[in-house]
Amino acid sequence: MKSQHFLNILLGIYIFIFLTYLFGPLLIMSVTAFNSAEFPSITPWECFSWRWFQEGKIAYDGQHLAGLSTDWRLHDGLIKSLIIGLGVVCLSVPIGMAASIVLTQVHSRLRTIFYSVSIMPVLFPGVIIGISTVVLWDRIATIGGEGFLSDIGRNGIFLTILGQTCFISTYCFLIFVARLQRFDQTQEEAALDLGASQTQVFFKILIPYLMPAIASAAVIAFLASFENYNTTVFSILSDQTLTTVIASKVRLGISPAISALALVIIALTLMAAIIYEILRRREDKKKKERQDQLIYEQTKDSRLKKEKTGSFKIPKFIFVIILLIIMGTFGFNQLIKNDLYGNKCVSAAESAKKSNFAEQLKLLQQNADTVDEKSLEGGNLGGNQDYGDIFGDENLFKDFGGFE
């Protein structure tokens, strides 16, 4: 018995390590979104700031780092991702549903073949689905000559919808198959006996029964499409979706703006998960109440009857929220007290870095007189659209006067 206890403790430690491994990196990434330094990090903590959610910054060496709200490429990609996600949902949910219903109607050998082909796309690497879609449609576009076929065959959004539908339909298919396994076919027969047409049976019985599956398939399809990269990067051609924009950003250099984006996505996911959990608990509670009610009605004997307590219980999670708010306010106050938040801190850090940079520059100039100061200054000479109208903001450039 003692060894069992020891084993359980070991298991507990193991699970703790595992969860740290899963959540640690995400947590650290989220924290780096608030550091004003241009490299996403925690340890040389500069200032607490929202700049990566807003306009970003221009680094002391003239590098442009756009924030979330000013990055037009990100916004563009987001819109295209949403369009593609919508298209994929509209195609893959009906396809998955049709395939799963037909699966219940075919038998023996044909069923095995049909099932195997249907689940194949999940076993293909994503890049291959992307490539095969592109090469096929390029060929179709070439043969089709000028006109409609050539237009859609070289349209990145259209190809991405097709490529993603190929394997996301399988996800939907599997969801529908699981739901249909519990379907009572006598319902259909009863409806037919009572004089309903097949079409009516489909719309009045099958569809309502499948509604929960349709909803979850749609959600899964949208999310899978939204976060897909492997297929999209090939099939999108010259367009950009959110994921390909992120990929190109990450490849060029890592900026805290990506941490900020990740934090937004994490927050949305968390919210969805909490809502899902609350809904599920409520449903469980309802079910339990119904059962209790049933027992209550069936037993004349008072042994199982329970007095209903009408007292109001405070949900536990409210304490958690209050605790979080208190901790948040306290931490924030500490930040302000220690001058780690606000414009003053940012400008102090900036000028410290600038003088550091200027010193290095001087050193360089001492070593070699050939260094061209103008080229190092760079800064606002090579402005690009990434930055929008940030140059209108005087505060940002107030103390950016060169290195005299």
Next chain:
Amino acid sequence: MNSFFKKNGPLISTYFIIAIVFWLIFLIIIPQLYMLDLSFRPNLPPLLRGGPDDVHTLVHYKHFIFGSETSNDPYNYVDIGVFLNTIFTAIMVTIINLCFCYPIAFYMAKVAKPNSARLLIVALIIPFWINELLRSFALRILFAGEGVINNILLATGLIDTGINFIALDIALYTGLTYAYILLMIFPLYNAIESLDTNQLEAAKDLGSSTFRTHWRIVIPHAKAGIASGCTMVFMLTAGALATPVVLSSPNTYWFTQLIYQWFNMNDNWSRGSAYSILLLSVSVVFVLLMMRIFKVKIGEIVR
């Protein structure tokens, strides 16, 4: 066919047939077959396609094995090396994931109370709805030259100079292990959960050790889950592109990156297709191997 129409009515039957033919034929089968065909054709400019030069050839597969004609090596060491390295790493990642996830899955299925198990499942799902790229990015922050891990190690005095995790590929391997771990946990969890707890107690009462109970009872019962998890993790790891893009060092290539290069940078679509076919055949071989080793049907692997 007639009975099919009779059973579903004309309207619904038409919808079924259109949806299924569109999916199976136009989205799954024809693109793959066309890519297979393209991989046996020379890389021609669009105008010459369909002309007399457009014949079947093995030139791309030859290039994979023997390298370009101008090189002096007898074999294409670079590409073959990348290929073998990708497969080997993917297998290692699969094994590591299996060892990692088995205790967790067992805990969730048999030890934890139902409520806390469900909470754990929701908690595990959350990181996996976050984009793979962003998860890799999180690891990149940890492993970067001036990243968190290096700074901690330097501050505690464990090392004197920063370790370049990315050049050593530690970052890449960690990232790949991290990326698809959930796809190992859930099949395992489902399989172990269906095991009757009485069997475990019986084994214990009869004096079996913990290890022996797992080896003789839990693992044989969970073999479909193990096969399923291993297949999914291997497939996704071998075909991963996002994680290598973010985490691989400049001189390490993942096979998908090679494909990407032939396809997008060198504009050699047929060679890209040939390399894709190679990757695809590895995947197929792996699935067949798993089905053979664990004696499961393909339907049990994908759920």
